[in-house]
Amino acid sequence: MSILELDIGNTRTKWRLLESAGAALRGGTDTAELRSGRLPEALVALRPQRVRAANVAGAAAAAALADWMRGLPGLSLELAQVESPCAGVTCAYRDTRRLGVDRWLALLAAHHRNPVPALVVDCGSAVTIDLLDAGGRHLGGYILPGLAPMRRALDRDTDAVKAAELLNPGMSLAPGRDTDAAVNRGLPLMVLGAIDRASRELVRDGGPEPELWLTGGDGLFFSSLCDRSHQLIPELVLDGLALSNP
Numbered sequence: 001m002s003i004l005e006l007d008i009g010n011t012r013t014k015w016r017l018l019e020s021a022g023a024a025l026r027g028g029t030d031t032a033e034l035r036s037g038r039l040p041e042a043l044v045a046l047r048p049q050r051v052r053a054a055n056v057a058g059a060a061a062a063a064a065l066a067d068w069m070r071g072l073p074g075l076s077l078e079l080a081q082v083e084s085p086c087a088g089v090t091c092a093y094r095d096t097r098r099l100g101v102d103r104w105l106a107l108l109a110a111h112h113r114n115p116v117p118a119l120v121v122d123c124g125s126a127v128t129i130d131l132l133d134a135g136g137r138h139l140g141g142y143i144l145p146g147l148a149p150m151r152r153a154l155d156r157d158t159d160a161v162k163a164a165e166l167l168n169p170g171m172s173l174a175p176g177r178d179t180d181a182a183v184n185r186g187l188p189l190m191v192l193g194a195i196d197r198a199s200r201e202l203v204r205d206g207g208p209e210p211e212l213w214l215t216g217g218d219g220l221f222f223s224s225l226c227d228r229s230h231q232l233i234p235e236l237v238l239d240g241l242a243l244s245n246p
């Protein structure tokens, strides 16, 4: 069985082909390309037996995928949805359909790897921090702007805070002594500070440190700056598809 899996985010679409031996091929493209009907050549060359996807980027992106699939007889697009409970995880949202399905899949995959209290942090266009207790109960979470939207907001809404992107793995977070450094160190500081504070929401009574999972396009960058013990799992959202759509 070969299964094409996609994680369609607001900025980037990530895909991989899963075969019995594991992931054989993988790639990515800008979601804007997908929306306008341009699929990567490496992807359209595939002849998968199933296609399953997580989509938070709107109907046009999924429609472009479905269009391509019309040329592949017998295939229908399996779109993951938040259906609680699933794989031992229950959703905290009152209206479960409102929770981003990428957040849900990352929670399923994290709990499947290790069913302990956890913070699941997905660093993409938005940064999401979701809290999970040992029983697989999602306690809710936080949505912050990601690095690019934070920078754009400063650029747009102030006169003098224009800073080119200067982000490097392992960079110093010492207080900035000019505007460029103050912005480039301030943006990651917001996310790292939020992780620490969210962790305290989870550990109220001196319990053990929660497991910290990092994923998303900027996961490697945040991993390099994070002084808490953590696991960087770049394909956590894709990993959740096997649990939601087995």
Ligand SMILES: Nc1ncnc2c1ncn2[C@@H]1O[C@H](COP(=O)(O)OP(=O)(O)OP(=O)(O)O)[C@@H](O)[C@H]1O
Residues within 6 Å of the ligand: 008, 009, 010, 011, 012, 013, 028, 056, 102, 123, 124, 125, 126, 127, 146, 147, 148, 215, 216, 217, 218
């Ligand atoms: N090849 C790449 N092209 C573009 N951005 C990349 C690439 N590799 C890493 N990035 C970084 O990853 C970020 C996007 O991360 P990710 O793919 O997780 O977001 P997304 O899934 O589109 O967003 P969201 O889930 O919030 O809708 C970009 O803002 C950029 O900083």
Ligand SMILES: CC(C)(CO)[C@@H](O)C(=O)NCCC(=O)O
Residues within 6 Å of the ligand: 009, 010, 056, 098, 099, 100, 101, 102, 103, 124, 126, 128, 143
């Ligand atoms: C927050 C994002 C953009 C992160 O990809 C996505 O999960 C989403 O669109 N969520 C819907 C809103 C919510 O989760 O409450």
Ligand SMILES: [K+]
Residues within 6 Å of the ligand: 007, 009, 102, 122, 124, 216, 237
């Ligand atoms: K994502």
